[in-house]
Amino acid sequence: MSDPAKIAVRGIAKSFGQKHVLAGVDLTVRPGESLVVIGGSGTGKSVLLKIILGLIKPDVGSITVDGEETVGLDARARERVNAKFGMLFQSAALFDSLSVWENVAFGLIQGRGMAPAEAKQHAIENLAAVGLPADVGALSPAELSGGMRKRVGLARAIATRPEIIFFDEPTTGLDPIMSDVINDLIIGCVKTLGATTVSITHDMHSARKIATHIAMLNGGKIVWTGPIAELDRTGNPYVEQFIHGRADGPIKMQIRA
């Protein structure tokens, strides 16, 4: 614990009615780290990211970003903290009332108050950084394929030069080749920005490629965390079962309608 933590999550718990989604999560993300949170569907990975971003309020627990407590911030302070963050959503969450370049420039125009003409230039540069030509900027998000939407979402997430970027299942729903393209883009963008990233995925190929550290979420708790190099010799039965994709093991999939 010599490095000060970029994000420190302590004892976060969240229940929805009778369902305890998170039951005391502790997680530390250090500057420049690329942490990938793995875990089965419905284990609360997305909820964890949304709690860190302040989109969902935790029942108990504390989260500090750069040493500042962020649980219970008012809306204005939250906006200030969230300016440090960028997020690529699972289905990209592009604003379909705006064109592609307006989406990419959104954080610059609305968040930073940049003039539209200048923001458009930045948007085109960011589109180029994710391998999209400038004329894509004029399209509407509805005209894009799944892979292109992800790229535009990535361009939007990096446009404000955030210190921390979250990736919510960046490769879900993409073909293997496009998945790898996105993985490479994530690695490339993160390297150029020097950002700290937290990704959630159940795609182990993607996890191994983009992670420097792995944390495994199961039963509402982090059951294992460590550097990527140690992933294959954890001796942890949960991790073993998950990374090898076995149906038998300590993790019981809840099979019900």
Add this chain to the structure above:
Amino acid sequence: MNPLATIGRIFLAFLASVGRIALFAATAISHCFRPPFYPTLVLRQMRDIGYFSLPVVGLTALFTGMVLALQSFTGFARFQAEGAVATVVVLSMTRELGPVIAGLMVAGRVGASMAAEIGTMRVTEQIDALMTLSTNPFKYLVVPRLIAGLTMMPVLVLVADIIGVLGGYLVGVYKLNFNAAAYLKQTADYLQIMDVVSGLVKAAVFGFLVAVLGCFHGYHSGGGAQGVGRATTNSVVSSSIMILIVDYMLTEMFFATR
């Protein structure tokens, strides 16, 4: 199951949602007065709510005025009061039918589209995305719709009043053979400023209600296409009911003491 317990549960759930809507409206109103402001979005909503609702509101107002003249003529003929047709048309339109009919049409046209649009944005995480891009969804999505609803409804209703009176005039003069000048004089003679103003105040309140309920149901939309569908239905049903209830309360406030 205990029927009393069921009634109690339903009543508590009703009170809880009334409270949630009131809180939502209060939050939205407080954001109206704090920067940043989005004037272009307000103008776009004003165009969508006001300008694009003109055809449907105008058409319903025209036929409402026409049928009002026809009905009151045939009804009043039973006690030789046909002369009151023009007055009945103008008072009914301005005080009551203009705001209510326009309110219901706007609830169906605009409230539904607000709930569907914001609900879809909720379901596809676009509202979450707004927040991660340092943009407050209340200021960006709700406030422009509230302001546009509040300001454009009175304008729409003023147009509806005029078209409705015109509809009554057309039927009165060309079908019921009233003298055109006499019809117009009678329309103007008994009309007081208060009749029109009370209708416009109602309109502003209805516009606000439709926008709040449309945004509220969209904002709290459940998952998937079904959730958005339910949000849309709830928004139209609740704003239509609220329009009729609030209409009675406002009417009593304006005219009961006279």
